[in-house]
Amino acid sequence: MLSSKIKTTFFLFCLLGFFFLSFSWAQEKLFKPFIESRPNGKVDWDNGYFYGVGQGSLKLNGNSQTQALKVAQAGALSSILQVAAQIRVDDHRTLLDLEQQKIIIRIQGLIEYEPFDQQTVKKGGDSFMQVTYRAPLRGVKGLTRQLLTYFRESVTPLQETPVSQSQAEADASLPWLVLDARGLTPDRSPQPALFPKIVTEEGETVSDLNTVDDRALMEQGMMHYVVSNKKPEEISLNRPGHLLAVFKKFIGLATAWAQAQNLPQKRGRYIVRNVQQTQGRGRTTLVISAADAKALKSESETQQALQKCRVIVVVSSSVGGTEGFLPEWLAQR
Numbered sequence: 001m002l003s004s005k006i007k008t009t010f011f012l013f014c015l016l017g018f019f020f021l022s023f024s025w026a027q028e029k030l031f032k033p034f035i036e037s038r039p040n041g042k043v044d045w046d047n048g049y050f051y052g053v054g055q056g057s058l059k060l061n062g063n064s065q066t067q068a069l070k071v072a073q074a075g076a077l078s079s080i081l082q083v084a085a086q087i088r089v090d091d092h093r094t095l096l097d098l099e100q101q102k103i104i105i106r107i108q109g110l111i112e113y114e115p116f117d118q119q120t121v122k123k124g125g126d127s128f129m130q131v132t133y134r135a136p137l138r139g140v141k142g143l144t145r146q147l148l149t150y151f152r153e154s155v156t157p158l159q160e161t162p163v164s165q166s167q168a169e170a171d172a173s174l175p176w177l178v179l180d181a182r183g184l185t186p187d188r189s190p191q192p193a194l195f196p197k198i199v200t201e202e203g204e205t206v207s208d209l210n211t212v213d214d215r216a217l218m219e220q221g222m223m224h225y226v227v228s229n230k231k232p233e234e235i236s237l238n239r240p241g242h243l244l245a246v247f248k249k250f251i252g253l254a255t256a257w258a259q260a261q262n263l264p265q266k267r268g269r270y271i272v273r274n275v276q277q278t279q280g281r282g283r284t285t286l287v288i289s290a291a292d293a294k295a296l297k298s299e300s301e302t303q304q305a306l307q308k309c310r311v312i313v314v315v316s317s318s319v320g321g322t323e324g325f326l327p328e329w330l331a332q333r
Helices: 004-030 065-085 095-100 143-151 165-172 214-220 232-236 241-261 290-297 300-307
Strands: 035-038 041-044 049-057 114-123 126-136 176-180 198-200 205-207 224-227 270-274 277-279 285-288 311-315
Touching: 041 065, 049 065, 065 095, 065 126, 095 143, 143 214, 176 232, 176 300, 205 290, 232 270, 270 290, 290 300
Parallel strands: 176 270, 176 311, 198 285, 224 311
Antiparallel strands: 035 041, 041 049, 049 126, 114 126, 198 205, 277 285
16 A cells, blocks of 8 residues: 555646646647747747848849858848847837947847858749848847846856756746736837836836846846737636636645645746836836735745746737738748
8 A cells, every 4th residue: 555645745746747738738828929020030029039031132143042142141130130229128228229329339249140040932033042040139148148238237147157956946936927918008008128117107116127136137038028818817827718617626626635735835827917007218118006016025926026037028919010021931930
């Protein structure tokens, strides 16, 4: 006969396995990346990359693939620099503004781009070499990390701040704060930025560049911007549509079992709050109610979530950048 402790462990393992498998499936349906399209490129504000596309005509380059490829590469570099220049840094400046104000030396010096795709495409009666470059917004080579050196006197390199497994697990168990801005009109809907702020209607700062953890900011960015067609209550319960009933039953069973075994209980993964309005030239500052701010600051878990940049902003799918030449294959990746 198995001991009571082994039975308990086995039962919890099965429950957790069921939960995480179903949660992974549901999470894929819950949010979609917010893609800001630009002429000859795009910015993926969820996965944290921006892209530039260039083309070289074979016909205009003596049918030389080598020469057409060089033209395409030059075009891709030009495109990714143009995309970068329009990236909003905070509530009143873009990357181009920083360069013109001589806060940074050159935009190109900040971007760690890499080849992402190369193919031949046909358009009209011509063939083109098409090259796509990609650059990260976050991570060791990310634009966020590069800019931090201009905004803070000292920034600890990511490689010099190893995180223990226990700390990583503790951070991963924190809830995500979801700021739902879909109720705002299109002309007031938030625009993504590298260093956005969260404030109250009275002007109290809830989160900004100076209140977040350096490592978390560099690794995953200050906020993730997504689109979703799910209701706030569905997001709060971690479950889309028809899985709600199953999830509620599972939570009830897991909670009862935890209480019976005196095990610690974990809160839900998503905490949803509404965005009341936006502020700033670029509409990047998010305004929440004083009551919501007080609730978020009253619990250590939500305070840590803010500090660790575990924030998701849900915007309407109709909000975006300037539509331009963006190949369908690139837009769908």
